[in-house]
Amino acid sequence: MGIARLALAGLAVLALVALVVIGAFSLFGALRSGTEPVASPTAAATAESSPPGDDRVPTVLVECLRDTCPTVFLKVTGGDVLLDREMVAGEQFRSFDPKVDVVLADAASVRVLANGAARDPGEAGERQEFTVSRED
Incomplete structure (x- = not known):
């Protein structure tokens, strides 16, 4: 059962990192959209x-x-x-x-x-x- 917990924790960390990266790209795009x-x-x-x-x-x-x-x-x-x-x-x-x-x-x-x-x-x-x- 120890390996399953480690794998689940690893997937959770990867999901968190992916959400942070997507959020950063979205914020960057929103900030740049006000230019002409x-x-x-x-x-x-x-x-x-x-x-x-x-x-x-x-x-x-x-x-x-x-x-x-x-x-x-x-x-x-x-x-x-x-x-x-x-x-x-x-x-x-x-x-x-x-x-x-x-x-x-x-x-x-x-x-x-x-x-x-x-x-x-x-x-x-x-x-x-x-x-x-x-x-x-």
Whole structure:
């Protein structure tokens, strides 16, 4: 009877570990679902990403211009992190929040529109940090 108890205890431990792993993946997915990434290499696809009739200009729009763009970090000032990861070619991210902090690991690898106006690109490998506020 000793081996049966050990086997049952082992199965219980495996089931517990599986539940913890599944819970962690679910939590991670739920936390990431609040972002607005738009993978679109064309302007037409960008227009389709907003709801019909929505002609608002985003506070900030970041578009990856290279195969991969090193870490792009966007955060609502004093609030939630919107984006903190590498981007891929043509991928865009936009935010309509009133004030957004932006950190670019390589400013030359992305195109940034602040309230619809293009920011000057930085030098290759240049790290940039700035805040964009919504113009009313």
